[in-house]
Amino acid sequence: MVYSYKHGFSGFAAKLTESQAQQLAELPGVVHVIPNSLHKLQTTRSWDFLGLSPQSPNNILHNSKMGDGVIIGVFDTGIWPESKSFGDDGLGPVPSRWKGICISGDKFNATTNCNKKIIGARSYIDGFLAEYGQPLNSSRDREYLSPRDANGHGTHTASTAGGSFVGNVSFRGLATGTVRGGAPRARLAIYKVCWNILGGQCAAADMLKAFDDAIHDGVDVLSLSIGSSIPLFSDVDERDGIATGSFHAVARGIAVVCGAANDGPSAYTVHNTAPWILSVAASTTDRAFPTPITLGNNKTLLGQALFTGKEIDFTGLVYPESTGLDSTAGSCEALKLDKTSVAGNVVLCFTSMARQISFIASTVVQEAGGVGLIVAKHPRDILTSCVADFPCIEVDYEIGTQILFYIRNPLVKLSPTKTIVGMPVSPKVAYFSSRGPSSIAPAILKVRFNTHCLINLALGRAQSELALLTYTGPVPA
Incomplete structure (x- = not known):
């Protein structure tokens, strides 16, 4: 026996052979015998942009x-309970209807790590170990056998949903302000169901x-930034632990809010489309981080970056293909650099890939002696933080092409990033956010809500690990 389910529904989880499972399924009174399955993890200014400023007295926040x-x-x-987002200053007693508990474990003390915020x-x-097939080794797997977060994803989502007010927060001096969750005075109940192994896995039996x-325990709303792997399960598929568990929760008056996933922009990639689940997309805000790129002809182009180091005065600009290397040398994901021509210069590269390429390419350029990187790519509503104090500026293909044509007389100056808010834009679904309709039942369009995301500051596992992350997940009002 692995688990016994008795509060919201009746059942149990156990290790069975296929033959045993079939025999059990044929017994009178057995509704379903379903296999265990693994699911995956799906991150300041946003709330003000949405009109939910604490300084405005007549909004839904108040x-x-x-x-x-x-x-x-x-x-x-x-x-990560030490994060300031989980301080309980100003909160009253724990609601008397609460019946849940805090359980101590590896590096987690229920007495000192739980409070009036983390209740x-x-x-x-x-359930995960039954699939993983071997015991968890805390040091090898970099995990804690307790509610403590070794990944950072759970800390981020918890602070986004219900984090307390934390003032004077920034990312390397950018986006300075007060960070908080959508419901800063709400209480948090943490259910660690995902483990920092194999990229972050969550077993259906555990969920x-x-x-x-x-x-x-008496929660009012459940937040899950978890989904299936593509191809997606049917929303009535017996393997989908989220759809099954959320059905019983909703039947008892608990709202279940799930991330729509980050597999966009293609259609039919939305997760968690069961009709009783509220699915939430990621969206943009009115904040930008323009970073000036000044060419030798004094023409200034604007990219986007998180560069807070010293200005790089006019220096050489190099496109790897033009140095006599092969035709793929200028591809960001396969940079081939002549150290002699790169040393002390800024490198331009092009990519069709997303997310972490800028970080990887900037590391290659820095190791070759370069002093900066310009990445031309399709705009994807997400900024990558590169090596600390190393200018790694993203531009669209149009600007990248302008720089490429100019490179015959190659000089460039890179200036530090600035923060701009109040841009006259409406929120839009982020490039990476999954789109509907449901791949299994196209009549179910989803997404039901399009809530805040980019660019979002959330407190990580330690106060010094503040990061710019993306979050496709729920924010209860």
Whole structure:
């Protein structure tokens, strides 16, 4: 026996052979025998942009008392309780209806790590271990056998949903302000169902046990930034632990809010489309980080970056293909650099890939002696933080082509990034956010909500690890 489910629904999880499972399924009174399955993880200014500033007295934030009295259950990789986002200053007693508990474990002390903000903390791993096939080794797997977060994803999502006010927060001096969650006075109940192994895996059996406990504990809303792998399960597929568990939670008056996933921009990639689940997309805000690129002819072009180091005065500009290397030398994902021509210069490269390419390419350029990198790519609504104090500026293909044509007389100056807010734009679905309709049931369009995301500051595992992340996930009002 792995688990017994008894609060929200009746059942159990056990290790069975295929023959045993078939025999059990044929017994009277057995509704379903379903296989265990693995799911995956799906991150300041946003709330003001959405008109939810604490300084505005007549908005939903104040009308809802900033979530005071609401209990948010978070299914994720756990929590880093020392983060200032989880301070309980100014909060009243824990709601008397709360029946949950905090459980101590590896590097997590229920007495000192739980408070009036983190009012519950549990972890579930037996279902995962049944699939993983070997015991968890904390040092080898860089994981904690407790509610403590070794990944950072759960801490991020918890602070985004219900983090307390934390003032004077920035990313390397950019985007300075007060960071908070959508419901800063809400209480948090942490259910660690995902583990920092194989890229972040969450077993259906563990999630079902967490749903069962959350129903018993008395949460008001459940937040899950978790989904299936593509190809997606049918939303009535017996393997989908999220759809099954959330059905029982919703039947008992608990709202279940799930991330729509980050597999966009293609259609039919939206996750968690069961009709009883509220699916949430990621969207842009009115904040930008323009970074001036001045060419030798004094023409200034604007890119986007998170560069806070010293200005790089006029220096050489190099495109690897023009140095006599092969025709793929200027591709960011396969940079081939002549150290003699790169040393002390800025490198231009082009890519059709997303996300982490800028970081990887900047490392290659820095190791070759370069002093900066300009990445021409399709705009994807996400900025990559590169090596500290190393200018890594992203531009679109049009600007990249202008720089390429200019490169015959190659001089360039890179200036530090600035923060601009109040841009006259409406929120739009972020490039990477999954799109509907459902791949299994196209009549279900989804996404139901398009909420804040980019660019979003959330407090990580330690205060010094503040990061610019993306989050496709729920924010309860």
